[in-house]
Amino acid sequence: MTETPAGALLSCRNLWKVFGPRPGWYFDTAGYRIDPEALAERLRREGHIPAVADASFDVQAGEIFVIMGLSGSGKSTLVRCLSRLLDVEHGSMSFEGVDLRAVSGRELTEIRRRKMGMVFQSFGLLPHLTALENVAFPLKLRGMARAAREARAQEMLELVELGGRAGALPSELSGGQQQRIGIARSLAPDPDLWFLDEPFSALDPLIRRQMQDEFLRLQRQLKKTIVFITHDIMEACRLADRIALMRGGRIIQIGTPAEILLSPADSYVAEFTADVALSRAIRLGDLAVTAVPGEAPAGPALNPRAPIETLLPEIAAGQKRFAVEAAPGQPALVLEAEAVLAVLRRDAGPDAGCESGPR
Numbered sequence: 001m002t003e004t005p006a007g008a009l010l011s012c013r014n015l016w017k018v019f020g021p022r023p024g025w026y027f028d029t030a031g032y033r034i035d036p037e038a039l040a041e042r043l044r045r046e047g048h049i050p051a052v053a054d055a056s057f058d059v060q061a062g063e064i065f066v067i068m069g070l071s072g073s074g075k076s077t078l079v080r081c082l083s084r085l086l087d088v089e090h091g092s093m094s095f096e097g098v099d100l101r102a103v104s105g106r107e108l109t110e111i112r113r114r115k116m117g118m119v120f121q122s123f124g125l126l127p128h129l130t131a132l133e134n135v136a137f138p139l140k141l142r143g144m145a146r147a148a149r150e151a152r153a154q155e156m157l158e159l160v161e162l163g164g165r166a167g168a169l170p171s172e173l174s175g176g177q178q179q180r181i182g183i184a185r186s187l188a189p190d191p192d193l194w195f196l197d198e199p200f201s202a203l204d205p206l207i208r209r210q211m212q213d214e215f216l217r218l219q220r221q222l223k224k225t226i227v228f229i230t231h232d233i234m235e236a237c238r239l240a241d242r243i244a245l246m247r248g249g250r251i252i253q254i255g256t257p258a259e260i261l262l263s264p265a266d267s268y269v270a271e272f273t274a275d276v277a278l279s280r281a282i283r284l285g286d287l288a289v290t291a292v293p294g295e296a297p298a299g300p301a302l303n304p305r306a307p308i309e310t311l312l313p314e315i316a317a318g319q320k321r322f323a324v325e326a327a328p329g330q331p332a333l334v335l336e337a338e339a340v341l342a343v344l345r346r347d348a349g350p351d352a353g354c355e356s357g358p359r
């Protein structure tokens, strides 16, 4: 399949990546057409690891698509397959209408260099190069002239608010600053698709939170198409437009954070999300509905990404309805205090800035 569905930049269907002695065998035989769950089970029984088992999803242009799951659930393997750092055993992948499994090694290198940006947990900076040189490095690989690449690198450093540290070596920068350099470097070639694999996991919680805010600020500005990996449900809920939740190589639910939290697909998802404080994770936009024409509440329209907890003082003071900012050209949105209260009633939770989930 080479088609990418309308609106999707990246699309994959029935992807399998299996580690073990003879992974291809299962897909070369007619036996493949069995239930994916049963095949994954059989693979495990016969000494293989189905690291990605029958994954299908589309990533829409401009969205933050978060892949979430516990350690070993297959997140990194899936992303490595999508960028074809690993070859899959079965399935199809298309990116901007190009069949990623069919392209030559050379075309693939070009796609990775020009259209894909990657950020990893280990910042991966070259220790003997300055911040500016690190950011300019991928442009050098593309053959860009020195003056042009340094100008672009400086622009990227300004974007991540490190314009004044261009001459610093990585060892002279904090962890958060080093990751900002990693982000600037990955953005320098202006990729269409941006992969981030646990980019903030090595940072302490306060810096991590700042980096998440920074990341959202950048995304508002750049509107990239993003695949973001995390094992932290709170991070996923803060950042995602949609979340794909993985378990044992399988994607068990895809949905907005609110859908995952309020309508979990099964008991595993419910348990995984049980400790999340809904007041922090559910956003105004999740509960807002289209206002009856002429009846939008007065007052400034609120940010749809703000968590519902921000409204608690007004609700406690008796306000019943709120205006929520709609997308350009869309009808006005209204949020009823009762909808917020209904969610809060479900929020059994202790304060959960959690990284927990079922083990």
Ligand SMILES: Nc1ncnc2c1ncn2[C@@H]1O[C@H](COP(=O)(O)OP(=O)(O)OP(=O)(O)O)[C@@H](O)[C@H]1O
Residues within 6 Å of the ligand: 019, 020, 049, 050, 051, 069, 070, 071, 072, 073, 074, 075, 076, 077, 078, 231
């Ligand atoms: N090269 C490999 N050879 C054999 N097994 C592998 C290989 N790479 C990954 N695996 C296995 O595949 C499964 C998925 O691993 P993966 O690294 O994708 O998980 P993850 O969800 O990204 O975990 P983490 O959050 O710990 O990085 C694990 O069981 C892992 O041991």
